[in-house]
Amino acid sequence: MTLSGALLAATLATPLAFAALCLLAPFRRRVFALLPLAPLPGLATALLAPGGSLLLAPAPLRLVLALDAPGAMLLGGASLLWSCAGLYAGSYMGARAGHTGFAVWWLLTLAGSLGVFIVADMTSFYLMFSLVSLAAYGLVAHEGTPAAERAGLAYMALALLGEAFLLFGFVLLATAGPNGNPLIADAVAMLDGSPWRAATLTLLILGFGLKMGLVPLHIWMPLAHPVAPMPASAVLSGIVVKAGVIGLIRFLPFDRAAPDWGTALAALGLFTAYYGVGVGITQRNPKTVLAYSTVSQMGLVAAIIGAGMAAGAADATRLAAYYGLHHLLVKGALFMGVGVVAATGARRRPLVLGVMAVMAFSLAGLPFTSGALAKYAAKAVLGEGATGTLATLSAAGSTLLMLHFLRLLAGISKARPQDRAPAGMVVPWLVAAFASFAVAWALFPQATGGGLAGVLAPAALWKATWPILLGLLLAPGLARWGARLPAIPEGDIAVLAERAGPAVRRFGHGVEWFDAAMRAWPVAGLALLAIVLALGALLALP
Incomplete structure (x- = not known):
């Protein structure tokens, strides 16, 4: 077995082995100290094994692991955030009762979330996608409160719905390809000749769009994040939703232009981006605001993928993965930072809030942050037309939403003035925050195929700055009249459906x-x- 093959196998085997070892009492007592180690083979794989593959079973079953450029970017970022969040969880969750069960769900979700980035055949992808979807229920419902049970039920119902969409979509996709268990690339290549093309694309977009949180399939996010433990929210919003992103990247055709489907997906993505902002600014819980921010940001990723599909631009997959990597690290750092702020006294809180402000404005594209790099890279596929203009304007909405988030965040701490958050929470939060800068700058040339000179040009800096200035100009109006906005409950459409019951x-x-x-x-x-x-x-x- 080659080094790349061994690393690919270890990426999946390590968290699964850790979960199995939780059956042993000595391991259970130390499991939280070991959580940061479980994702490290995935990080090594992303760094050392791009382009590698491993055949687990020959045809016709043909189970294959492989790592391409989009998968490597998302795998590396996800592994790093899982490791940081695991260290954070040891401090945040270690003293709580029932933490062993949480650790098992954590490890299973970890295995599935990394697995979707490295599997190359349809059967393995479905198994990994199902694992990350179903195991995440244990993270959502862990607290056991009525709100957590309600959110867990909604999450599971939608997860099963998404699994049904994908199962039917995969069956239709497989009928157009070779016999047995086809490679994903082979099945997608045969899609144009399939009599079920329209139905297959519809089911795939529904299944993966649900995991990403595209409207109206987004409702699990604002229900789940406020009730999940803080480290769980970080990985749910930062990583688990990327299973939907890699699904669209893997299963949608980009080899030729598909303006009808691509334009429809881009329109749905842009609507989702604005919808997430519009509902998010009515919320009063910082974690809920971050959940709606994820809805909005995943809408932009869908718009990138849709625009690339419409133009037949194969590089859209790499650009979408790069944007997803930026969001993954920033949003993970923001959720962990909420816990840090809550545990920090007034004397040290300004410094913590300053770091959080930079992370928050990164989502809007603040110059020199990962957000500015990701948005600049995305312009290559979004273009300068209506799609590109609407995507640029959405940054003003993100600015408004993040200002609202920061106002709420400043008031959540109940710590004594001299208190400081535990190092086990502060260190992984700062590592994730720093990584969002360092990783984005390091990978920019690989993601775009170009240098950094363009993004540092005065014209590019101005294009990144003016939407943020527009959001700042709108902020006083929100502060003055925001209380008059309708009180939209967490979960919006789901709650309205419940009330109509x-x-x-x-x-x-x-x-x-x-x-x-x-x-x-x-x-x-x-x-x-x-x-x-x-x-x-x-x-x-x-």
Whole structure:
């Protein structure tokens, strides 16, 4: 076995082995100290094995691991954040009762989330996608409160719905490809000749869009993040949603232009980007605001993928992965930072809030941050037309949303003035924050195929700055009249559906009563007589 093959195998085997070892009492007692180690083979794989592959089983089963450029970017960032969040979890969760169960769910979610970046055949991808989707339930519902149970139920219902979409989509996709378990690339290459092309693309976009949180399939995010433990929120929002991103990258065709499907996906993505901001600014929980921010940012990733699909631009996959990497590290750092702020006293809080402000504005594209690099790179596929303009303007909305988040964040700490957050929380938070800068700058040439001179040009810096200035100009209006905005509950569409439930049930009972009444002979007889008389009158007309 080659080094790359061994690393690919270790990426999956290590977290699964750790989960199995939790059956042993000595390992369970130390599991939280070992969580940061479980993702490290994945980080080594991303650094040392791009382009590598490993055949686990020959045809017709043909289970294959492989790592391409988009997968390597997301695998490396995800492994780094999983390691930081694991260290954070040891400090944040270690003293809580029932933490061993949380660690097992954590390790299973970790295995699935890294697995989707390195599998190359359809069966393995479905297994890894199902693992990350279903195991994440344990992170969402861990607290056991009524809100956590409600969020866990909603998450599981939508996860199973997404699995159903993908299962049907994969079946249709496999029928167009070779027999057995086809490689993903082979099956996608045969899609244009499939009689089920439209149905397959619809199911794939629905399944992966649900995991990404595209509207109206986004509702699990604002329900799950506020109730999940802080380290779980970091990986759910930063990493788990990227299973949907890599799914769209892997399974949508980019070899030729598809303007109909690409434009539709880009439009859905842009609508999601603005919807996430519009609902997010009405929220009062900082974690919920971050959840809606993820909805918005995943909308932009979908717009990049859609624009690339519309133009037949194969480099869109690499650019979407790069944008996803930026969001992964920044959003993970922001969620961990919420816990740090809550545990920090007034004397040290300004410094913590300063770092959080830079991270927050990075999502809007603050010059010299990873957000500015990602947005500049995305312009190559978004273009200067309507799609590019709307994507640029969305940065003003992100600025507004992040200012709202920072205002809420400044008021959450109940620590004593001299308190400081534990080092086990501060260190991984700072590592993730620093990595969001360092990794984005290091990978920019690889992601774009160009140098850094363009992004540092005055024209590029101005294009990154003016949407943020526009958001700052709008901020006083939100601060003054924001209280008049409608109070949209967490989960928006889901909650409205719940509130409509009694009315729907009353309507159903009314239909049942009407049907039962009509089945009674006297009423039915009179109705029949009225119909006969009406028909007779019509026939008697000249």
